[in-house]
Structures are given as C-alpha cells and as structure tokens.
Amino acid sequence: MSDDTLISARGLSVGFSIGKGLFDKRILKAVDNVDIDIQSGSFFGLVGESGSGKTTLGRAFLKAVTITGGSATYKDGEVEYDLTTLNGAKLKDFRKRAQLIFQDPYAALSPRMTVRDIIAEPLEVMGLTSSREETDERVREIAAKCRLNLEHLRRFPHAFSGGQRQRISIARALVSGPKFVVADESVAALDVSIQADVLNLLKELQRDLGITFLFISHDLSVVAHTCDHVAVMYLGRLVESATTRQLFEAPRHPYTKALFSAIPSLDPDDEKSAQKLEGEIPSPTNQPPGCKFHTRCPFVIDKCKAEEPVLEHADGTGHEVACHRWVELMEQKAL
Structure with a gap:
C-alpha cells in the first residue's frame, strides 16, 4: 500500500x-476475494450490473456489514484502522471519517425534522460540537x-x-468532516x-474539501464524466480496474466491453453494434466454476x-484485468 492510499483491501470477502436450519451452512458470497486500493483525494468509480456486489463492497468499507474474509484498512496520515476488527470507541471515531450518501433522496430524510435538524443530527450524535451556536x-x-x-x-x-x-x-x-464518502447510486x-x-x-466539494469518493453507479456515462479511476465488478469479483481514460479507450475484459457497447450514441451515423450478453448474472448462491463470466x-x-x-497487471500503467484470453483477444482486435 502506497503512502497516498486511503482504503486498501486484500482478499476482501x-x-x-x-x-434455514441448524445443519444448513449455505453462505451467499456477495463480495468474494477482492483486491483494491483507493487513493486519497480520488473520485473512484465502481460499476457493474445489479447484483454484482457493488453496494455490499461500499458498505464493507464503511463497516456497515461484517467483513468475513481477507483484510481491509483505512489509513489517513497517522490514523489507521483495521476494518475487519473495528469496534467500540475506534468505530465511533471512524464514523466521523467515513460517511454515506444514500440513493433515494425521498426516503433518506425524516419528514418530521427540519433541514437544520437533519444536517445537525450527526454533529449532535457524535458529540462534535459543544453548543447549539457552534x-x-x-x-x-x-x-x-x-x-x-438559510x-x-x-x-x-x-x-x-x-x-x-x-x-x-x-x-x-459532509457536516462531520469525513475524509471518505461512499456515494451509492446517488444521482x-x-x-x-x-x-x-x-x-x-x-x-467541487471533492476539490475544495479534499474528500475521497467511492462512487457506485450502473451508468457509465455518469462515471466517465465524474471519476478518475474505475473498477468493474461482476458477481462479487473485480474483473477490471484502470484509470477512466484507459478503461474507456481500451477495455480489456469482455464484460467491460459489453457494458461499453451498450451505451447509446447520439450520433446517427455511429454504426457500432452492441455486444449482446445472453442470459442474466448467475445467482451468488450457485456460482459457476472457473471464470464467473464464462x-x-x-x-x-x-x-x-x-x-x-x-486480477493481473495488463501493462505498466496500473491497468488490471482478470481474463485468461485478454492478450489474445486484443491481438485479434476482438475487444
């Protein structure tokens, strides 16, 4: 993990x-063996179909779900937390540093509270201010x-x-001054x-306040406009990760290519054909062997x-891909 890495995970599950019974030990793997680094001050995008595990991964970084395997750390300067064992007073302190923007703006706000009280609630619960004036x-x-x-x-x-x-x-x-914010389908x-x-x-807030965003979305056009780095998730695993420019200019994984080819074009002369994906994403309770996308x-x-x-490095620029055939397919210009 480099000095400017805020969130780092290895084998995170x-x-x-x-x-349904005492002897029924079935486990649904929502996130499975994920390696990821999120750099401090970045706008990091996480994309994939519904059911790919994006939201669960984001909540794992917020310690909102229990991490059942691997490691995950939060490191901001001299402050470092092991997210797999975080609890008690340290967890309470971590809550000041990591926050969530919910997807539904209608369900996320209490109808019985004024806007002032809604925004002030984190300050009061966390004890971050000593008076009403503050x-x-x-x-x-x-x-x-x-x-x-006003x-x-x-x-x-x-x-x-x-x-x-x-x-x-x-x-x-943002009122508690967090360094890390998960925006889960927030637009x-x-x-x-x-x-x-x-x-x-x-x-604008990222630039002015130095916040690190994990931006979870299924809309690739939004991700292209906003994010510095993008990771693609499928059935609980990362299949590709690169800077936004690298990923959009040269996707290396067939799943990523299929997602990009489905983006509608405003150019009536654009003759690109969408790469149709047959079937639906498999159930996490009955995952296929080998490559999950096969x-x-x-x-x-x-x-x-x-x-x-x-997940392996595709080149010296940090572009990573998990595919047996990506080199062959790139040479054949199939991707």
Missing part, C-alpha cells in the same frame, strides 16, 4: 448465511457549500425537489439535468470453465 455555525457553513440558503434550513423535506433533497443528504454526510433517482448539477457539486462470455474456452482468472 463478505458472506451472508442463508441456511452546531448552527457548522450547519450553515456546510449548507452554503451545498448551495442551500431559508431552506427552516423548512421540512416535503417542500423540496429531488435535487434539493439530495443536496440536503450530501450536507448531512440514479434524479432527472438527467439535475444529475449534472449534483455531480458537478460533488466534484456462462455469458462469447469468447469462452474450456480453460475459462475450469480455472478462475486472477
């Missing part, structure tokens, strides 16, 4: 027991950064649009025009069905 000052400061004015603080959530509610959610997440429920406004706000991959061979590929 998260499993949930789904057995709390109000912190609330007004972060509200202004999130483009909310009049907004007196109202209740029902008086706001979806975009305004999401700005309230962002202010609540998926918003209109396209409002999405751009919220994304620009997040980028049941839907158009380039599958016998080796793919028997041996699971590991």
Whole structure:
C-alpha cells in the first residue's frame, strides 16, 4: 500500500448465511476475494450490473456489514484502522471519517425534522460540537457549500425537489468532516439535468474539501464524466480496474466491453453494434466454476470453465484485468 492510499483491501470477502436450519451452512458470497486500493483525494468509480456486489463492497468499507474474509484498512496520515476488527470507541471515531450518501433522496430524510435538524443530527450524535451556536455555525457553513440558503434550513423535506433533497443528504454526510464518502447510486433517482448539477457539486466539494469518493453507479456515462479511476465488478469479483481514460479507450475484459457497447450514441451515423450478453448474472448462491463470466462470455474456452482468472497487471500503467484470453483477444482486435 502506497503512502497516498486511503482504503486498501486484500482478499476482501463478505458472506451472508442463508441456511434455514441448524445443519444448513449455505453462505451467499456477495463480495468474494477482492483486491483494491483507493487513493486519497480520488473520485473512484465502481460499476457493474445489479447484483454484482457493488453496494455490499461500499458498505464493507464503511463497516456497515461484517467483513468475513481477507483484510481491509483505512489509513489517513497517522490514523489507521483495521476494518475487519473495528469496534467500540475506534468505530465511533471512524464514523466521523467515513460517511454515506444514500440513493433515494425521498426516503433518506425524516419528514418530521427540519433541514437544520437533519444536517445537525450527526454533529449532535457524535458529540462534535459543544453548543447549539457552534452546531448552527457548522450547519450553515456546510449548507452554503451545498448551495442551500438559510431559508431552506427552516423548512421540512416535503417542500423540496429531488435535487434539493439530495443536496440536503450530501450536507448531512459532509457536516462531520469525513475524509471518505461512499456515494451509492446517488444521482440514479434524479432527472438527467439535475444529475449534472449534483455531480458537478460533488466534484467541487471533492476539490475544495479534499474528500475521497467511492462512487457506485450502473451508468457509465455518469462515471466517465465524474471519476478518475474505475473498477468493474461482476458477481462479487473485480474483473477490471484502470484509470477512466484507459478503461474507456481500451477495455480489456469482455464484460467491460459489453457494458461499453451498450451505451447509446447520439450520433446517427455511429454504426457500432452492441455486444449482446445472453442470459442474466448467475445467482451468488450457485456460482459457476472457473471464470464467473464464462456462462455469458462469447469468447469462452474450456480453460475459462475450469480455472478462475486472477486480477493481473495488463501493462505498466496500473491497468488490471482478470481474463485468461485478454492478450489474445486484443491481438485479434476482438475487444
């Protein structure tokens, strides 16, 4: 792990027991053997289909679900936490440093609280301020950064649009001064025009406050606009990881290529054809052997069905891919 790595995981796994009896020991592997490094101050994207494990991985980094295997650490300067064993007073301190922006701006806010009280709640629960005046000052400061004015603080959530509610959610997440924020599909429920406004706000806050974002999304166009680095997830595993430019210019994994080919083009003369994926993502409770993607991959061979590929460096730039045939397919220009 380099000095500027904020979150680092090796072999990280998260499993949930789904057995219905004393002797039923079945485990659902939502995240399986993930290696990942998130650099401090970056806007790190995590993409994949529904059911790929994106949200569970994000919650594992927030210590919101139990990590059942591997290692995960948070390191900010002299402060370091082992996320696999974190509890008690250290967990309470970690909550000040890592926060979540929820997906649904309508369900995330209490209808019985004013905007001021919603934003102030983390300060009061964590004991970060010593007086109401100090709390109000912190609330007004972060509200202004999130483009909310003093009049907004007196109202209740029902008086706001979806975009305004999401700005309230962002202010609540940032009021404690976190260094790491997970934004889980945080613009998926918003209109396209409002999405751009919220994304620009997040980028502005990242720049001004030095926040590290883990941005979870299924929308590749949004990821391309926002993120510095992107990791692609499939059935609980990372299949590719690279800078945004590298990934969009030269995807190395067939799954990544299929995701990109499905992005609609506004150019009527663009004759690219989408690489259709047959079938649906397999169930985490009944995962196929070998490469998890082989049941839907158009380039599958016998080796793919028997041996699971590991995430390896594709070149000297940090581009990583987990595919047995990526070199061959690149040479054939199949990707």
